[in-house]
Amino acid sequence: LTAVLLLAASLSTFAEAPPKTAAGREDAAYSEYQIKAAFIYKFATFVEWPKEALPPAEAPFKIGVLGKDPFHETLEQTLGANTIKDRKTAIERSSDPRDLLDCQIVFIADSESGRIKETIELFKGHRILTVGDMDGFAVAGGIINLVNDGKKIRFEVNVDAARRAALKVSSSLLQLAQVVKETEPEEP
């Protein structure tokens, strides 16, 4: 219940809470990663997975964090007892992407920026919503990239990558997003 309240509060106060960590200006109660965690939770609402990509009804909806976790407890607090697609949620953390192949969403942390190509390559062909927060993540083939423009957290959506992962992104979401096309032509 606390998690629900927290989530509700965080969503309703986006406008007033400057999300960027500008020293001395951060009077708001919510950090950048609290908001990003809420975004990740909300993306699930606007994205549709093919039926077979979802876990069985009694199994949890898994969210993976790859690399050095910037969320700490925030992700757990945000998700709490909330359900995604009528399922309980579970969070898995690993530094090996292969451990996270049964997740529905994988957040790829900044620590992976050095080998982002290989990582994205590994997730290709899996029905996984990859989310990152590093420059060029979407362009490189990640599906959603969270971008902090200094005032607000915005996001880029790579619709090609989404289509490749067989995920349907709601047009409502796309209206808010900066839509990115891949620079490289798709392999035949």
Added chain:
Amino acid sequence: MLIVMVPSSAALVLAAGALVTYDFRAFESSTRDDLLAGAKIVGSNCAAAIMFDDPVAAARILSALAVHRDVVAAYTYARQGRLFAQYVRPGSGAFTPRAEPPSFGFHEHQGRLLVVHPISLDGERVGVICIESDRSEMWVQLRRYVLTVGPVIMAAFLLALMLQRSLSPLLTVPLSHLAETAEHVSRTKDYSLRAPKFSEDEVGRLIESFNAMLAQIQERDAALHDAQVLLEDRVRERTLELQQEVAERQRAEQTLRESEAKYRELVQNANSIILRMTPDGVVTYFNEFAQTFFGFTESEILGRNVVGTIVPYKDTSSRDLSAMVHDIGLHPERYASNENENMRRNGERVWVTWTNRAIRDPEGNIVETFCVGNDISARKIAEEALKKAKEDAEAANIELEAAIERANRMAMQAELANNAKSAFLANMSHEIRTPMNGIVGMSGLLLDTPLTLEQREYAMTVRASAESLLELINEILDFSKIEAGKISIETTDFDLRATFEEVINLLWVRADDKGLQLGCLIHPGVPVALRGDPGRLRQILINLVGNAIKFTDSGDILVEVEARNVTNSHAVISVEITDSGIGIPADRQHLLFQSFSQVDASTTRRYGGTGLGLAISKQLVELMGGQIDVRSETGKGSTFWFSILFERQPPEQVYEPVDTRDKRVLVVGGSSMQRRILKTQAESWACRTEEAADEAAAFYALHRAVQDADPFDVAIIDAILPGGVGDDLCRQIKSAPALAPVHIILLYALARMPHADHLQEIGAEACLHKPVKQSHLYDCLVNILSGHGHYLEKGYAEGRYIPESEKKNLRILLVEDNAVNQKVALRMLERAGYQADVAANGREAVAACAEEYYDIILMDVQMPEMDGYEATVHIRKQQENSGRRSVIIAMTAHAMKGDREHCIVAGMDDYVSKPLDPQLFLGAIERHYARGIPVEAPPPKAPPTQTAAAVYDKAGFLRRVEGDERLLREVLRTFLQDCPRQMINARKSLEQRDAVTLTRIAHTVKGASASVGAMAINEVATRIEDAAREQNLDLALSLLADLESELARFSAAAASEE
């Protein structure tokens, strides 16, 4: 004109209005639908923007509403009603949006329509959308509509007006003529009028038809009138005819009914007397059968009165029949059926049963009586015979009753005789008991006086003989009562354990005197709250255990109680009394339970007794529905057993061995039977037990338990041990630090119960006296295990002991008319340390009680002037309001059943039977004392501590002989003379290894030494007795030396006292 114009123009206007209104509604509804659809679509499009806090995107989405020309503004609100984004139509003027979203649905506001709708996502509300419309689109449409429809209506109206004007005269002129004619016809009813005809068109045909109709109506009117007149005449005629027919038929039916009735009776009664007579009794008809029966011809009887012809004036019982005939004539219905005495022509009387019926004329007057009769003379004769037989039987009955009365009288006489016999038995018992009382009492008193040895022996023989005579009489009386079926078994609630312990306690002294061990083992699981006759059970037990004691010279007597077939409501209690006595040869066993028989004549000579005891026991057991039998082998002892089915008391409290569970208990010393009993009892409370026969075994067991880290919690130690005394063992245990924590319970003989200070000194926590009562042992264990310190079983708690000083303070009134009995009772009381006042009869007793309050009143029952029952009633009444209540104990020589009830009903508290047995008599006083008679004097101080056994306790000795110095010297001399002889015998028995004899000798010395106050000797003698009983002759030998030296010390001490 106007009539035609107004409706047509009104219809036109109404149609136009309805069309406009309908279209307006349709426009309004579609506007609302459009608006709501827009709100839903745009709202859901905005959901993501609100979720991700993107007001710019939201505003962009709202602006899509621009395509709706009547949308003036739109807003979205995020959670908590915060305005999130807005859209305002350009050029629609400055517009202040509402800060708060209005409630959901449609609102009218300043001519504008608002729709407010929630924005939901996955069933969760994320915001609200509000769209405002000026409805401009609708107004435009409506205006266009009115402009189109208005002119059309006007044109239609004008055209209608013109047409009407040119066509109306063609119709109106002929119609107004027709209307006039019709009105005239209806007013004058003149159907001959005709309307004028103008043309051959539709109107002309209408007028023709109207005229034809008038002509037809005129014709019909005339025909109808004629028919009506004809019908009325017809109806009148027919009615008259019908009335005549009905009257005729009624008459015919009446005649038919009468003739039919006559005919039926004639046919049916052809074999009966049939006659008719007038109400005066004159015969008008007399059928053939009647003529034959009575002997009159028709001509002889017709016209004559029945009275004097076939009816006698008076019948045989002188009844006036003429009056009856007169009555029949008047009220035949009262005599519808009657029996009468009639007469034949020859005067012979006959009995006829008559059926009489009145024949009435149509007005209901009696015309004649119709009589049918049947001869019942034969039946009458039979009836007469029957009546006579009945009278005979009645006479026989009376005789029988007389016989029964005689028999009853005889039975009553027999019963009276029987009662007299019973009364004689009771009286005889009273008469025998009164002198017996004198003999027993006086010989007892005689024994308390200084006597020479020879005199003492004679006196003791007298008392013993008297006692056996008394026992004999009691048994014979008991037996005769059983034989006479006079004993009934009562059913009351009782405690099985208490009953057994009471008997064991009573007989323990007798067993102890013979040096026998007596124990009672009630096995765990035996229900103790039972229903039955505890008095009879006690009698059986006393008899069987008494026998066991009588026929056993050494060893044990064990009473074992087990239960079989225990159900919730019943249990079979099985009791075995096993002795180590002389045994009974197999061929004699079946004779045992027969009256007046013992094993053989020599037994009778040796042991005495009537031989009735077992017979009585058997009868009692069988009366209670049980079985009794014996198993025995000559020389190896006997086991008498009986089993009785008892009812159980409803819910019994379950023993919950909480405090004793798993505790370790060591049982030390005593006989093996005693150890077995104690072990079984302790185990029944879930204790773990071990036993040790002597000190060494006890030490071994205690040390080993400490080493096993499972030390004993409690040690129950007999005060007399094979190798020493329990006190020493106790001291040694308590001085060994490893063993000291064990709680010690010491067991003493009642007479040797130590003082509390002594227990503290030796370190024991508790002491109990033998025989150990199970309930006391349990209380004691719980007490010391729960750390409640010392437990000292008080001999006085059982009513066995009243401090001397309190005895003096007890106020006792003895009520007894017989001088000898008075003296006996008084001396017994004085001997025991009581003082008592005396009243010679009930009247004196009542007077004495009015003067002074007595704690205890000993009340004889049979007394002259006023008997005990009456006196008791008076005394109870006197004391009613005083708040004090004397204890009244009846003394009765009646040995008959019902005495006890009689006493209790009269208000007495207890009763003792005469001749008085000092033990029972004083026991009753002590029992009531123990129950708490308030004594005014302060409680006495505790008796002085008795430390190490005194060589010579002269003070105690003197107290026992009640300060009689002369008696003291005599007894002392006898003791000193006797002792050396006992020593020699003891040595002799030791040489012969005869432990039995040695036990008896030591026991004798023990008893004698205690009474002269030679406490040191007593102690050593006790140890010798125990050693001998345990077959430890070496120990006995070493103790014998101690005994000799103690005897020397006592002689010296006694000599120095003189």
